[in-house]
Amino acid sequence: MAKNKKNTGLKVKIIGCGGIGTCLTDTLCRYLQYSDHPNIEVSLIDGDTYEERNRERQVFQEIGPKATVTAERLRNEFPRLIFWDHPVYVGDHNIIQLIRENDIVFSCVDNHKTRKLVSDRAEELDNATIISGGNDYEDGNVQIHIRRDGTNLTVPVASQYHPEIMNPQDKNPGDIDEERMGCQQMAAAAPQLLIMNNLIAAHMLKAFYAVTKGYHEKNPQEYSEFYVDIPSGKVMPRTRVVKQGM
Amino acid sequence: MAQERKQGKGFSEQKGEAYESPKQASQVPSAKEALAKAEAIGQIKVVHGSADGTFDNLVGVKVSVVKASLVHAFNIPGEAQAFVNGETVNGDYVLQANDTLEFVKQAGVKG
Numbered sequence: 001m002a003k004n005k006k007n008t009g010l011k012v013k014i015i016g017c018g019g020i021g022t023c024l025t026d027t028l029c030r031y032l033q034y035s036d037h038p039n040i041e042v043s044l045i046d047g048d049t050y051e052e053r054n055r056e057r058q059v060f061q062e063i064g065p066k067a068t069v070t071a072e073r074l075r076n077e078f079p080r081l082i083f084w085d086h087p088v089y090v091g092d093h094n095i096i097q098l099i100r101e102n103d104i105v106f107s108c109v110d111n112h113k114t115r116k117l118v119s120d121r122a123e124e125l126d127n128a129t130i131i132s133g134g135n136d137y138e139d140g141n142v143q144i145h146i147r148r149d150g151t152n153l154t155v156p157v158a159s160q161y162h163p164e165i166m167n168p169q170d171k172n173p174g175d176i177d178e179e180r181m182g183c184q185q186m187a188a189a190a191p192q193l194l195i196m197n198n199l200i201a202a203h204m205l206k207a208f209y210a211v212t213k214g215y216h217e218k219n220p221q222e223y224s225e226f227y228v229d230i231p232s233g234k235v236m237p238r239t240r241v242v243k244q245g246m
Numbered sequence: 247m248a249q250e251r252k253q254g255k256g257f258s259e260q261k262g263e264a265y266e267s268p269k270q271a272s273q274v275p276s277a278k279e280a281l282a283k284a285e286a287i288g289q290i291k292v293v294h295g296s297a298d299g300t301f302d303n304l305v306g307v308k309v310s311v312v313k314a315s316l317v318h319a320f321n322i323p324g325e326a327q328a329f330v331n332g333e334t335v336n337g338d339y340v341l342q343a344n345d346t347l348e349f350v351k352q353a354g355v356k357g
Binding site for chain 2: 134241
């Protein structure tokens, strides 16, 4: 935590327990378990269900709701942390309850519609941190939206830099007829690389560490976004300019 | 010196070259000098995702021309939005010395 902030505990929300989410949760929770943060709550949010075919990229011990199965596994391993499971998709109807003041949100979702929802919700709050990751097959990016006292220190996830998130053309999984186009069909249409999921998760965790240590305070715009690319071997931070009133 | 190497001057010549290197090092411009020189030339940084490059011959060139030139080298999709120094610009913007031109790569979708 930043030195000048009152240490009132940590509320972490992980939206999406799929490829990036399962890569991220174990390391995050192990770090938190042995950290000096008091009163740590971790909420796992995902409306999807683990199936056998998920095993090539996702960590789970039983078939069932991703949020519940993951929370159960982590409760046993990290008893100092308090886990909440929300086996639901984030939508207009529940986002106010799911994302609240002072939350640190890891957005590990697989669609821009949900990223937009989360981004818009963050801007309704006075204090929130959104760490959003997404990947294609061999590259991806991480965005870090830091909002303090009603002011954006870094650009929101949905901003002029990313019109594809500002005006998403895809759908929230909760809005999709699962018999017609479930997550598995979408996954089949766009295969993913476990190594890429892992890279994005690692960089999201790096961002989390930097923000909780207050490293962003000196030059927050340098902590806005970075790209990760396997073929070129590059990790490239990008400066983003916060506009007044954003 | 390179030509001398080709002529096979051997080990002693290389040793002599190593001995002279401290003098040569003093002739290498410092980072500050290099930066000042780059600013004087008017270099322009062009970025797309993790790809980037610095060019010293783009001052006065339109963004649309740069995009067309680098579309393959930087793998820039046609719909990529251009930003100069963080501000949105259209293809008619004429680049000025020390601009940073970014064609913003779309965010990864999957997770």
